[in-house]
Amino acid sequence: MAATNASFFVLLSLISNAFTSMHGLNHDPLIIEQVVSSNDHDDLLMMTAEHQFSAFKKEYGKTYPTQEEDDYRFGVFISNLRLARRNQIRDPTAIHGVTKFSDLTSSEFRNQYLLLDQNIQLPKNLKTAEILPTDSLPETYDWRDHDAVTPVKDQGSCSSCWAFTAIATLETAHFMANDKLVELSEQQLVDCSHECEKGLCNKGCTGGNYEIAYVHMKIVGGIEKATDYRYTGKDDSCKFDEKKIEASLGDAQLIKSDEDQFAANLVAYTTIAVLLNGEMMKTYQGEVSCPDDCPDNLNHAVTLVGYGSDRHWIIKNSWGKDYGEDGYYRICRGKLTCSKDPSAVVVFAD
Secondary structure, eight states, X not given: OGGGOTTOEEEEEEOXXXXXXXXXXXXXXXXXXXXXXXXXXXXXXXXXHHHHHHHXXXXXXXXOSSHHHHHHHHHHHHHHHHHHHHHHHHOXXXXXXXXXXXXXXXXXXXXXXXXXXXXXXXXXXXXBOOOOOXXXXXXXXXXXXXXXXXXXXXXXXXXXXXXXXXXXXXXXXXXXXXXXXXXXXXXXXXXXXXOEETTEEOOGGGOOOHHHHHHHHHHHOOEEBTTTSOOOSSXXXXXXXXXXXXXXXXXXXXXXSOHHHHHHHHHHXXXXXXXXXXXXXXGEEEEEEOOSOOOOOOOEEEEEEEEETTTEEEEEXXXXXTSTBTTEEEEETTOSOOSSSOOXXXXXXX
């Protein structure tokens, strides 16, 4: 489907003429105008919302148990088309439109893919990284160019982005320390990382905090391979086997300055764990996101792997390769995190 390809440009527009109700539902007149770029020519496709919904279901293998549920999801799909149009207006440098989440309500999306526990601020006793010079940073940097980043993974409908970020940063740090890139186990953190730090506790698929995940790594000695402790996307009993530890955490340091320090630590050391607001990411398809506002509530954990020459961050997400730009999200400088106390964490492996 065109929505999953960055070479496709989607323009969402409301038209004023009346549109007949579909599946027994009444809805606003909405039509999708989709410009499809091919090697030889551009084809202009005018698709009704009903046809777009059918294409969406086919592309993502969506099926619903009853006609009533299908009708309901079609109504949600219509609402998300309007949301994508609003986001496109607010964020004109990116492409917004139909995504794998287009049949989810706002509350379903938050509950399944963002952090439910809003009390996710980092503990104040985390060691602070030293301030690094920023006057000679390269124009661009990307850890993927150094074969230091594992493939994009999919957290599924488990609110475990915190675990995926903790693991992604350790994977690259382990590569730096041992010249060995290995996929590590997020499920170990989901099942076993329930330590509490100053009242903050990880809660598996209900949400958590990557810094507490680092505490778990230190307490138990490390993390198993993903192939030894496989991801299920569900809460389960802890099956950690210390004999199968593959990677160990050396240190985790809090970067508490500004985005220039994020870049400096990224270049000097490794990938960065960071929190941002993930609401607008629901309809994101590609290009650089630079929204007109910058919410200060942080509800999604991601991994910063690089930055581009046109002042944007390159972010590894955990929603699968069929999201965004092959699983990645780009956001302009200054909009990465807008909390009053912006923070990120850099980790080191033994």
